[in-house]
Amino acid sequence: MGRITLEGVQKSFGPVHIIKGVDLDIPDGAFVVFVGPSGCGKTTLLRLIAGLEDVSGGRILIDGNNVVDVPPAKRGLSMVFQSYALYPHMSVRGNIAFGLKMAGLPKAEINQKVEAAAATLNLTPYLDRKPRELSGGQRQRVAIGRAIVREPKAFLFDEPLSNLDAALRVQMRLEVTRLQKQLGTTAIYVTHDQVEAMTMADKIVVLNAGRIEQYGSPIELYQRPANLFVAGFIGSPKMNFIVGEEASRRGATTIGVRPEHIAIVEDGGEGWRGKVLIAEHLGSDTFLYVDAGALGTLTVRCVGEKRLSAGDAVTLRPEPNRIYRFDDSGHSIFA
């Protein structure tokens, strides 16, 4: 079991409030991603759950027990660090076995568990190597092996893939997701990469300046962002925000339209007129940056190989039921 509940969790370093009262309920077996811009407190929140930092206020419950005064090792969690944090003087076997050794398990059992974890992660041929003899991806797998071998209540991942190159990152993303589903263990995953968040998470926690902006499934966040911050943070390329007359005409202070919900029309009818500033052709997609006069610069995503280039005049038509409306305080107005 691994249900983790945060109640009014706060953390300050001296006069600086990093976490400003967070309430969160993470059900057993869920894959939850903390995402947010740098400095939003996501890593601090993870470290509070791990016990590597002490809370300044509030309670952290693991399976109903308050653990704020419990040392990290006794919380039954295991953590994968951004830097891998492998023990450089120990072999892969030694690294994976260390936690079990500290727990005082008999040797035979340790060996059996280490072998099993190594087999799961394709590390068997490297068991007797030192971390410095491994590639980045292999080191990362050792770090994951060290986490799974202890059969924790939950895994804590602190930006584990950010030191890998792009291709390996995609591969490890799949492996981590597959492994988590296979083990059914609760996982909390911190990242600043919203693509990782969208692809891996059962539920995403969007953090900003020490508060939760929204907690929901990736699709909920995409379809029903609670406010301007979430709307701008989730989705790539970013949502277009328009203020002024166009917004007030729709009864909002700000309206937002995602680039993929704007069509280029050539029927000469109703629409926003503008001029293409830059066209980025990615093959499958084309991103257009369009100067739409009073509306500002809008990003438009076109499917396929649309032959448009800088200077072309275009008419943009947003999908009417895909226009998000926000009030004065930036909260979403749902019809």
Added chain:
Amino acid sequence: MARKVTGRHVVISTVGAWLAGFVIFFPILWMVLASFKTELEAFATPPSFLFFHWTTENYVTVQERSDYLHHALNSLIVAGGSTLIAMLIAIPAAWSMAFSPTKRTKDILLWMLSTKMMPPVGVLVPIYLIYKNMGLLDTRTGLVFILCLGNLPIVIWMLFTYFKEIPKDILEAARMDGATIGRELIYVLTPMAIPGLASTLLLNLILAWNEAFWTLNLSTLEAAPLTTFIASYSSPEGLFWARLSAASTLAIAPILIIGWFSQKQLVRGLTFGAVK
């Protein structure tokens, strides 16, 4: 592209390196040679390099006149003792400054280093008087104490920089893995810090062994280490080159041998962090 190293370059730089090494080592070689000469030959101009009457009488005289082993033992106790005590104080000090620094850590480190900037002779009189009143003159305890204090800033600095190199994440990983502070020390920190600990120990040992200012001024016979023993050969009776050389050779031999066998460790320790 890597620069091409031709055979000729290798020969030239090898010869050059040996030459430079020889020039640096020459005074020591000269001293060792002189220790096997008679007093007369040691003085002779032009000096003879290898063709002289090899004799060990200087070593016999030195041992007869003053007890080498007594002074060597003093050196060992003073250097070893002051190093051990300095390490015992410095390890926890450097540890806490490296792993839980405060706003003042940097100031404390600089303040400690600043004590090394003061010339020792500036405090000779007060220290001498304190030692005299406390009965510490010409005692091993007194020498251990002063050398330990003198080297402590350097030891703390060296250890601090080594400990700083150990990533905090690894210690946290060990904590997550259930290691208590004691086990973290034994299984994770110490193995990772061994090169640093070893080279600090070695360097401090050499510094303490060679220290001449305090040992010359605060000891005469009873606690006199090898430095005082050498100095006693430059006496009012006159300068005896050959005997002085023999005494000096005996004095530096142990540290030379230790240095030779541990040079790999020393270099590794001193470049720790620079080369990863």
